Amino acid sequence: MCGIVGYVGARDCSDVLVSALTKLEYRGYDSAGIAVFDEDNNIKTVKTKGKLKDLVEKLEREGKPDGHVGIGHTRWATHGEPSDVNSHPHSGARVTIVHNGIIENYIELKEFLISKGRTFLSDTDTEVVAQLLDYKYNGNPLETIDDVMAELRGSFALGIMFKDFPDRIYAVRRESPLIVGVADGECFIASDVTAILQYTRKYYLLDHDEIATLSGDGVQFVDEHLDPIEKELKTADWDMEAAEKGGYPHFMIKEINEQPDAVKTTIIPRIKDGLPCFEECGITLEKIKDFKNITIVACGSAMHAGMVGKYVIEDLARVPVNVDIASEFRYRNPIVGEGDLVIIISQSGETADSLAALRLAKKKGAATLAIVNAKGSSIAREADMLIYTLAGPEIAVASTKAYITQLAVVYLFAFELALAKEKVSAAECKRLVSALMRMPEAIKYVIDNCEEKCKYISTKLLTADSLLYIGRRLDYALSMEGSLKLKEVSYIHSESYAAGELKHGTISLIEDCMPVIAVATQTDIIPKTISNIVEVKSRGAKVILVCTDACARELKEGVADYVIELPHTEELLMPITAVVPLQLLAYYTSVNRGNDPDKPRNLAKSVTVE
Numbered sequence: 238m239c240g241i242v243g244y245v246g247a248r249d250c251s252d253v254l255v256s257a258l259t260k261l262e263y264r265g266y267d268s269a270g271i272a273v274f275d276e277d278n279n280i281k282t283v284k285t286k287g288k289l290k291d292l293v294e295k296l297e298r299e300g301k302p303d304g305h306v307g308i309g310h311t312r313w314a315t316h317g318e319p320s321d322v323n324s325h326p327h328s329g330a331r332v333t334i335v336h337n338g339i340i341e342n343y344i345e346l347k348e349f350l351i352s353k354g355r356t357f358l359s360d361t362d363t364e365v366v367a368q369l370l371d372y373k374y375n376g377n378p379l380e381t382i383d384d385v386m387a388e389l390r391g392s393f394a395l396g397i398m399f400k401d402f403p404d405r406i407y408a409v410r411r412e413s414p415l416i417v418g419v420a421d422g423e424c425f426i427a428s429d430v431t432a433i434l435q436y437t438r439k440y441y442l443l444d445h446d447e448i449a450t451l452s453g454d455g456v457q458f459v460d461e462h463l464d465p466i467e468k469e470l471k472t473a474d475w476d477m478e479a480a481e482k483g484g485y486p487h488f489m490i491k492e493i494n495e496q497p498d499a500v501k502t503t504i505i506p507r508i509k510d511g512l513p514c515f516e517e518c519g520i521t522l523e524k525i526k527d528f529k530n531i532t533i534v535a536c537g538s539a540m541h542a543g544m545v546g547k548y549v550i551e552d553l554a555r556v557p558v559n560v561d562i563a564s565e566f567r568y569r570n571p572i573v574g575e576g577d578l579v580i581i582i583s584q585s586g587e588t589a590d591s592l593a594a595l596r597l598a599k600k601k602g603a604a605t606l607a608i609v610n611a612k613g614s615s616i617a618r619e620a621d622m623l624i625y626t627l628a629g630p631e632i633a634v635a636s637t638k639a640y641i642t643q644l645a646v647v648y649l650f651a652f653e654l655a656l657a658k659e660k661v662s663a664a665e666c667k668r669l670v671s672a673l674m675r676m677p678e679a680i681k682y683v684i685d686n687c688e689e690k691c692k693y694i695s696t697k698l699l700t701a702d703s704l705l706y707i708g709r710r711l712d713y714a715l716s717m718e719g720s721l722k723l724k725e726v727s728y729i730h731s732e733s734y735a736a737g738e739l740k741h742g743t744i745s746l747i748e749d750c751m752p753v754i755a756v757a758t759q760t761d762i763i764p765k766t767i768s769n770i771v772e773v774k775s776r777g778a779k780v781i782l783v784c785t786d787a788c789a790r791e792l793k794e795g796v797a798d799y800v801i802e803l804p805h806t807e808e809l810l811m812p813i814t815a816v817v818p819l820q821l822l823a824y825y826t827s828v829n830r831g832n833d834p835d836k837p838r839n840l841a842k843s844v845t846v847e
């Protein structure tokens with residue numbers, strides 16, 4: 238997973254590339270580089286291990302390439318450790334490229350090229366593509382690219398410069414995302430539209446195996462047979478401000494604060510006359526009423542949103558729901574087929590395993606519904622039905638506002654399904670919808686009232702080696718998300734457990750002062766969770782309890798060391814507010830440990846490789 242950019246136009250190309258790359262650092266940040274045609278039409282490449290700021294320093298030290306045509310890259314290493322030499326761009330004698338994705342057959346291609354006398358500088362699969370382009374180069378870039386694409390297996394988005402054509406760059410993709418932006422007299426490529434929003438909102442979505450030529454004459458597209466094609470020009474409705482930090486120290490905390498608006502923006506257009514309405518997404522009561530089984534497939538936080546979905550859909554619509562991790566689902570023989578609904582949840586819409594799971598579900602004849610944030614992404618385009626979460630761009634690697642909007646959509650969809658199945662009356666459905674409409678306010682209340690407490694409690698977690706998150710039912714689904722959030726940004730080990738399962742082994746881990754974060758928001762099972770809390774507390778755990786205000790009022794002295802109280806809302810909807818303190822605890826623990834919560838080590842935002 239990497240970010241790629243390219244530019245052709247009158248501006249200083251190095252400046253444009255670096256500035257666009259700053260918006261893509263969420264995709265990878267272990268090395269960066271640019272290549273620009275200089276005034277003598279030579280390709281000048283500057284690249285370095287480290288973050289983009291290290292590249293900027295190097296450009297200042299060594300002088301930035303002066304020119305108007307070039308490509309750039311920010312890397313998240315897959316083949317070869319992060320190093321100067323493995324950084325992109327990579328070159329053959331007459332070709333320089335940047336690449337996002339994975340070339341699965343790069344070893345056999347490399348062996349072939351070595352047998353032809355080629356030598357390699359790096360360990361990357363990308364250099365193999367650069368060398369192959371150079372090896373096959375016949376003076377016609379489009380034919381050469383087409384020829385090479387026929388040999389590549391895997392996923393790729395490529396920005397390509399041919400030394401003989403200093404007025405242009407080429408772009409092509411298969412599986413990995415790539416857009417082509419256009420403005421007056423200039424054009425761009427980028428892995429994500431946020432990279433170029435400062436220059437233009439107009440863009441084209443490049444489709445699989447299409448090739449774009451970007452030059453002073455604008456952009457031309459050809460299909461895989463090299464026949465010219467017309468493409469639809471799109472307009473991004475995300476603005477620059479949404480992709481900037483807006484005064485917050487990190488994107489993660491900015492995005493936590495954006496959650497009330499994100500939920501409101503996501504649900505309002507899907508409510509009509511007080512009832513859920515997904516007609517604009519092609520979803521009607523008639524269309525969904527006959528599904529007998531539902532499988533939700535996703536990865537990471539999106540899968541945790543699916544876990545909440547399982548409880549809610551089963552509870553309200555009485556349809557059995559199976560939740561599966563996409564990387565597991567795709568490599569077994571899942572029991573889904575005609576008459577079943579498979580829901581894929583994904584922020585980026587490009588997660589390789591989730592995309593593969595979607596394709597498998599379709600192949601098996603199941604109807605598919607995508608819940609996706611990134612407009613025009615592969616999952617959004619390929620699913621039979623589509624509901625966008627309208628969270629806006631999520632830049633921090635750790636998902637917050639995208640997760641909460643996934644919850645909002647899952648709830649509304651569950652209400653709609655329950656109505657379609659005649660398991661709730663229209664009046665009851667309206668009551669649930671109106672409770673959901675009050676949630677943005679409740680989220681804001683929790684942020685305003687819990688942030689300081691979470692900040693303080695986080696200071697008690699700093700030196701912990703390991704934590705447990707416990708809860709039952711919906712609170713368990715939420716514990717999974719809380720635990721992931723904490724470990725990914727703080728680097729403290731944590732696990733989530735169904736509270737009742739602790740005594741079947743895991744309780745032996747409890748020792749003096751081990752933090753246990755318990756979630757208890759579901760009235761009928763609060764006493765059960767409290768008895769699990771007592772069990773860990775009596776073995777020395779430090780308990781942080783996230784619970785409803787009603788539960789807090791009835792709590793006996795000394796049961797928990799710290800209590801975070803949540804306002805009363807519809808109980809089924811509690812995960813929407815209860816996740817907020819868990820996000821804040823993770824954020825402040827990360828910051829207090831000196832980490833960068835926006836760019837956790839070893840992670841990237843969009844996992845477009847397996």
Ligand code: F6R
Nearest residue numbers: 537538539583584585588635636
């Ligand atoms: C965690 C996180 C990841 C993603 C996962 C799926 O904070 O963000 O676990 O949820 O990688 O990504 P998407 O939703 O883009 O498919």
